[in-house]
Amino acid sequence: MDVKPLVVENLTIHYYTLEGIVKAVRNVSFSVEKGESVCLVGESGSGKSTIGLAIVGALPGNARIVSGRILVNGVDVLRLSQKELEKIRGREVSIIFQDPAASFNPLFTIGQILSDVIKYKLNVKDKNELRKLALSALRMVGLPDPERIYNSYPHELSGGMLQRAAIAVALSTKPSVLVADEPTTMLDVTLQAQILDLLQDLRRKLGLALVFITHNLGVAAAICDKILVIYAGSMVEYGPVDEVLTSPLHPYTKRLLECVPRSSARVGRLKYIPGSLPDLRKLPPGCVFAPRCSEVMEVCKSVEPRIVEVKPGHMVACHKYSR
Amino acid sequence: MHATSILGDNVGLLDVIDLVKYFPIRKGVFGRIVGYVRAVDHVTFSIGENETFALVGESGSGKTTTAKCILGLLKPTSGKIVFMGKNIVELKGSEAKWYRRNVQAVFQNPFLSLNPRMKVEDIVAEPLKVHNKDLPKDEVKKIVYDVLERVGLTKALAKRYPYDLSGGQAQRVAIARAIVLKPKLVVLDEPTSALDVSVQAQILNLLVDLKNELKLSYLMISHDLSVVRYISDWVAVMYLGKIVELAPTEELFEKPLHPYTQALLSAVPEPDPKIMKSKKRIVLPGEPPSAINPPPGCRLHPRCPYAKDKCRVEEPKLIEYERNHWVACHLYTRR
Amino acid sequence: MIPEDVKIIFRLIKSNPVSLAGLIIVAGFIIVGIIAPFIVPYPEDAWGEVYHMERRFQPPSWEHPFGTDAMGRDVFSRVILGARFSLIIAVGVVGLALIIGIPVGLVAGYVGGKLGTALMRITDMFLAFPPLLLAIALAATLGRGLVNTIIALAISWWPWYARLVYVQVNSIKSLPYVDAARIIGLHPLAIMFKHVLPNALTPVTVQAALDMGSAILEAAGLSFLGVGVKPPTPEWGLLVTEGWTSINIAWWISLFPGLAILITVLGFNLLADAVREAGDPRLRRILLVGRKI
Known part of the structure; x- marks a missing residue:
């Protein structure tokens, strides 16, 4: 059997801050097949970006992975030494961020940055070969006139082009896993559509395992095969995108979908979720969503629900379904 | 221009007539003007009483510049902005103050739009202190607390500083400040795009309620078409400084005419896999060109799938193609 | 300052023993500076207008913990009173520089236009001089004395505040x-x-408070070069100079005021680091993750 490009198991991450220990991610598990895309969906403070950073081994210094495993092509990256990790990061797993401008050093041209990445990660020394690889990476992401882009500085490119260039850099080393952290949030809708199309196209062509992080359920519907809904660091629902969005099981997913205004139809009054995210330093006992849940039961307030498979491939962490 | 025709006889609460705003580009030691950014280029529309009018467009479309001209933060290059019969570009003294009292704004990022060193109650009281100088202190306090309660904030929050609030609470404070003077028009500049969806829904509901209760008109600036469909009565779509389509909301969403509007609508991702699959996607190639040297003819023609020779040379006029449905495109000629 | 900033600064200081040491040093310096005249064991010696033939060059002892100088004065008393002069200089220099710098930066930034450009060009002209050199030249022209030292340093100092305010306002x-x-x-x-x-x-206020360490150091430098405070004022820089000629036979005369300068400036710098961390939004976010900012 093929080894899955990415498997995340029981991942728990804490941040150590001056105000206490923030339990940012708790017991999150999912896996991504070759050519598959999984969306991590949640509101701010859900811990979705933290998971992304953990996968590429780029957590900030005050974060601790308390437990869990992250297997990239079968290798647990959390057990690797710094040196071994360096080989995998950017080589087998890459990441792109919301603000592409922030991920480029403004002093270097796109070509220099690309060549450097290829040189160090793929160990290519020949200059002509480097240039060829860099230009083909730029061509791959559909940038017009790659020669000109190659010699451009980041500030000379528009947001959409820069995000394409960032994708080129991330994919230049032919990774098997790409983490995309809100890559279209800062872009206009028409550009967002272009970038989403590009990512879809590339993941099919290159057989990429794509982890797509977003707060936008619409974007998730557009790009994902599977969707993982996270609330306050806990996974609440995980399943095929069609099922989760059309027949959601968890009350949080249901309520969240009701909050979203639609462009396809005028809705009546919008529903909303009362209350706010719990303090991640002092989590309530039982289900994290219980204080805001409209279908709350007695058991929810004391016992934390376990994630169970309700339908094939469709899992939910809610006492309503655990019997 | 088509200004009079679009406004017709029914003059609105606010009429923007042939508004132009160019920003000079200066170069060199002496600041020689080498060109202009044509941010807003002959824009005309009208907002009626108790109506929500949305300006929709992507970055660089000129929607925010238009709003800033209306708010008096920028001086238009030419054109008129007529509020209740008075051209506000020329207003001075007490009349300017009268306008300020009646037109307020709510911005995108609530934390940046609240002075971090002022308490919530002082932020909301500030407009009262400017416009009703003689109001006794306890009266001010009473009004402030009433307004805070109306936007859904408790008394306990009044003594807090903005950094002690959540995003939704901070945006409620900004809304309270905007309505405390009981204005006629509130400009909403992307009021929910910095908020989480569950919070966004609450703020949108609040805005709808306030509009009905206080008989407000809104000018909504947004790139989020889903939000626009939910809240507005009229929509104008802008592209590179021009209005390309203008219609009542339902009409525009159900029957978009302009290729740009169609592309924009087809690009909005919906959290519904069925719709996403059935949606016919119109992808515009490339990115909007710069507003410094906009393309001649129709500004969309380099990206438009239906561009004809005529589109490259002649600029289409905004015409009333169907009743109340205005479009600026050579595909549609007056019937 | 926003109460939140103050809270964060104190929390950062408390969490880091090095910063806490800085806070203790600075607080100690300020307290000593205020109460110095009332606690010095030999007030006459401290103010310096005396000559004790019988106890010149005495090494540190229980009676004179820092020893005595060439005129038999108690070095401990002089160093303690010196804190007051350093405090006056620090507050004076920074205060005066702020009084000039803030309005210039504010008007240039907020009003802008031709007036703003003109003000910033003048600021830039001052910034073009190495500050210590400018201060030495001014101090030499104005003549020695406490007030003149403050004026000389403030004039070389205000453009930095003007620029900082300008950037902020803009x-x-x-x-x-x-x-x-x-x-x-x-x-x-x-x-x-x-x-x-x-x-x-x-x-700006944070920067200014922390600049006080540098002001003390520069004032001591001016005194050491002979263009600063007039003897027999027990200013620390001057005390170091006074002991300089007899460093071979009486190391303590220069050492203790020197140490006083070192420790005080160090205290301000340690504090500065903590405060700068509090002001850096990126760092703050890492430290306070979980809070929406």
Whole structure:
């Protein structure tokens, strides 16, 4: 059997801050097949970006992975030494961020940055070969006139082009896993559509395992095969995108979908979720969503629900379904 | 221009007539003007009483510049902005103050739009202190607390500083400040795009309620078409400084005419896999060109799938193609 | 300063023993500076107008913990009283520099236009001189004395504050809350003083408080070069100079005031690091993750 490009198991991450220990991610598990895309969906403070950073081994210094495993092509990256990790990061797993401008050093041209990445990660020394690889990476992401882009500085490119260039850099080393952290949030809708199309196209062509992080359920519907809904660091629902969005099981997913205004139809009054995210330093006992849940039961307030498979491939962490 | 025709006889609460705003580009030691950014280029529309009018467009479309001209933060290059019969570009003294009292704004990022060193109650009281100088202190306090309660904030929050609030609470404070003077028009500049969806829904509901209760008109600036469909009565779509389509909301969403509007609508991702699959996607190639040297003819023609020779040379006029449905495109000629 | 900033600064200081040491040193310096005249064991010696033939060059002892100098004066008393002069200089220099720098930066940033450009060009002219060199030249021209030292240092110092205020004001004046104040119809002057200036001042006041260490150091430098405070004022730099000629036979005369300078400046710098960390939004976010900012 093929080894899955990415498997995340029981991942728990804490941040150590001056105000206490923030339990940012708790017991999150999912896996991504070759050519598959999984969306991590949640509101701010859900811990979705933290998971992304953990996968590429780029957590900030005050974060601790308390437990869990992250297997990239079968290798647990959390057990690797710094040196071994360096080989995998950017080589087998890459990441792109919301603000592409922030991920480029403004002093270097796109070509220099690309060549450097290829040189160090793929160990290519020949200059002509480097240039060829860099230009083909730029061509791959559909940038017009790659020669000109190659010699451009980041500030000379528009947001959409820069995000394409960032994708080129991330994919230049032919990774098997790409983490995309809100890559279209800062872009206009028409550009967002272009970038989403590009990512879809590339993941099919290159057989990429794509982890797509977003707060936008619409974007998730557009790009994902599977969707993982996270609330306050806990996974609440995980399943095929069609099922989760059309027949959601968890009350949080249901309520969240009701909050979203639609462009396809005028809705009546919008529903909303009362209350706010719990303090991640002092989590309530039982289900994290219980204080805001409209279908709350007695058991929810004391016992934390376990994630169970309700339908094939469709899992939910809610006492309503655990019997 | 088509200004009079679009406004017709029914003059609105606010009429923007042939508004132009160019920003000079200066170069060199002496600041020689080498060109202009044509941010807003002959824009005309009208907002009626108790109506929500949305300006929709992507970055660089000129929607925010238009709003800033209306708010008096920028001086238009030419054109008129007529509020209740008075051209506000020329207003001075007490009349300017009268306008300020009646037109307020709510911005995108609530934390940046609240002075971090002022308490919530002082932020909301500030407009009262400017416009009703003689109001006794306890009266001010009473009004402030009433307004805070109306936007859904408790008394306990009044003594807090903005950094002690959540995003939704901070945006409620900004809304309270905007309505405390009981204005006629509130400009909403992307009021929910910095908020989480569950919070966004609450703020949108609040805005709808306030509009009905206080008989407000809104000018909504947004790139989020889903939000626009939910809240507005009229929509104008802008592209590179021009209005390309203008219609009542339902009409525009159900029957978009302009290729740009169609592309924009087809690009909005919906959290519904069925719709996403059935949606016919119109992808515009490339990115909007710069507003410094906009393309001649129709500004969309380099990206438009239906561009004809005529589109490259002649600029289409905004015409009333169907009743109340205005479009600026050579595909549609007056019937 | 915003209460939140103060809270964060104190929390950062408490969490880091090095910063805490800085805070203790600075607090100790300020307290000693204020109460010095009342606690010195030999007040006459401290003020310096005496000559004790019988106890010149005495090494440190229980009676004279820092020894005595060439005129038989108790070095401990002089160092303690010196804290007061250093405090006066520090507050004076920074205060005067702020009085000039803030209005220049504020007007240049908020009003802008030709006036703003002119003000910033003048500021740039001052910035073109190496500050210590400028201070030495001014001090030499003005003549020795406490007040002249303060003036000389402040003149070489204000352009930095003017520039800092200018940069702050320039970024703050385009923030939405300033736009909101304009939309309300608030008078431009009211906007400048109520919305722009207070927010521009946070980093400036922090910077200024921390610059006091450098002011002490530079004033000591001027005194050491003979263009600063007049003898027999027990200013630390001057005390170091006074012991300089007899360093071979009486090391303690220069060492203790030197140490006083070192420790005080170190204290200010340690504190400065903690405060700078509190002001860095990126760092702050890492430290306080979980809170929406």
